[in-house]
Amino acid sequence: MFCAGNVYSLLKRAGTFLKSKGLSEPESDAEVLLSFVLQTKRSKLPLMRSQKLTDIQVSQYEEYILRRSKREPAAYITGLAGFMDFEFKVNKSVLIPRPETEILVETALKFAKKENKNSVLDLCTGSGCIAVSLAKLGKFKDIMASDISGSALEVAKENAQINRVLNINFVKSDVFGEISGRNFDIIVSNPPYVSHEEYDALEPELKYEPEIALTAEDIGLFFYKRIAGEAGRYLKDNGFILIELNAYKAGEIKQIFSTGDYENIEIIKDYAGLPRILKAENRC
Template identity: 40%
Template sequence: MSSPQQTTTDGPWTVRRVLEWTTGYLKEHGSETPRLDAEVLLAHAKGCPRIHLYTSYDETLPEAVRASMREMVKRRAEAEPVAYLVGHREFFGLDFQVTRDVLIPRPDTETLVVEALEALKPLSSPRVLDIGTGSGCIAVAIAANNPVAQVTAVDASAAALDVARRNVEHHGLADRVRILESDLFAAIANSDPFDLIVSNPPYVADGEMDQLQPDIRLHEPHSALVAGPDGLNVIRSIIEQAPARLRPEGALLLECSPEQAAEIQSLFAACPQYEQIRVIEDLAGRPRVVAARRRNPD
C-alpha cells in the first residue's frame, strides 16, 4: 500500500493531507465511514482529542505519528474495527475501554438504556440486573445516569468481565455496579429479586454469520453474537427464567434485531407471568427493544 511516510513533491505530510489520503484509501477498501475513521485514528496516533485536528490542519506530522498511523490504516483496511484499534468507544456520552473479548458498543443499544432509565424513574432505590454485560456499557450508563440504582452486571466470559470491571472503576461506580461471573441467571439467587432486568443478548442466527459485515464477522466475539438456528436461543432462556428473579411488576427489556421483535412478543405472550408487552423503536424507527412486566400474582 502507498503510505504517508515521507515528504514528496506534493509537499509534507500535514494533518490535512494525511486525513485526505487516509479517507480515500479507506473508502477504496470498503469503509462506510472513511473520514470519521481517518480522524479517530489520527487523533489516537497523535494522542489528542479529535476536535484538535480541525485547528492543526497545516501541522506537519512527525515520523512516529506517521508510522503509527500507517499501521492502523493497514489494519483498518483489512476490516479490523476502529474501536479495537484505538481501544475505546463512546456510548451514551461515556467513554468505554474495549478489547476483542467484548462486543463494540453501538448506538442502537442506547435505545435500551433510554428505556431502562425511564422505567427506573419512579423507583427510590432500584435494583437492576444486566445480563451478558460485555464491556459493561449498559450497566455503567444506567448507574451513571441514575444515582440511586444498584446494578449487578453478569457475563459468562471472565475476560469480558475484566473489561467491564475496568470500565466500572474508570467511571467511579464500583460502589454501585457489582461484577459477577454467571451464565445468564446461574449465579443469581431467587431470594432478592430485581426491579429491572436488561440484556443485549446474542441474537444472530447460525446461518446469518456469513452475511454480517467483515469487521463484525472477522473480529468480534462470536459467542456474544450467535444464538442458535433462529438467533433466539438465549432470548428464550431469559424470558423463561427471568420471572423468578423479577419482583412483581418488575420489567424485562431485551434488545433484538427488528426482524425478531414480533416473534419475541409471541414468546412473552406465551408466558402467563408477563403483561404489558410492547415494542420500542430506535431513532431510525425500527423495532429494537421488546419490553414486558412481570404480572402481579395478587
C-alpha cells in the same frame, strides 16, 4: 505507504487509500485514527491542518490505517468506544457498544425514575456499557452485572473503574445460573441474537467481535426463550424486563414473552423506526 506530511495531507492520503479498499466512511475512519495518534479530539483536527507529524507518529498512523483497511473496527484499534457520552475500554473479548443500545439505557432510566425503582440486573453485560451508564445516570442502590465470559467481565470491571463507578456487583454466570436467591426491580439485557445464517452474511468488521457475543442457536432466538422462561423468578412483583430485540424478529420475540408470565408487553422503536426494545412486566 505514507511519507511525512502534515495533518491535512495525511488525512487526504489515508481517506483515499481507505476508499480504494471499499470502506464506507473512509474520511471518518481516517480522522478517528489520526486524532488517536495525536491524542487529541477529532473536532480539533481542522485547526491543526498544517501541523507536521513526527516519523514515529506517521508510522503509527500507517499501521492503524492498514489494520482498518483489513476491516478491523476502529474501536478495536484505538481500544475505546463512546456510549451515552461516556468512554469505554474495548478489546476483542467484548462487543463494541452500539448506538441503538443507548435506547435500552434511556428506557430503563425513564421507567426507573417514574416508578422509583432501586435495583437492576444487567444480564450479558459484555463491556459493562449498560450497567455503568445506569450507575452513572440513575439512582439505583443495587446494581448487578453478569456475563458468562470471564475476560469480558475483566473489561467491564475496568470500565466501572475508569468511569468511577463503585457500586456494581459483577458476577460470572451462564444466564441466571449464579444469580440464585435474588430479585430485581428491573432486568435489562442485550443478549446474543444473530442466527448462524445471519452471522455468515455479516460485514467483515463483525467477524473481529467475539462470536459468543453475537450468535445464538435456534435461529437466533435461544437467549430470548431462555430469558423469557426464567426472568420472572428474578423479578420483583412490580418488576419488568427490558430486552434488546433483533429488529427483524420482533414478532417472534413478542410471542415468546406472551406466555403468561408477563403482561403489558410493549415494543419500543429506535431512531430508525425499527422495533428495538421489548418491555414486559412481571405478572404477579
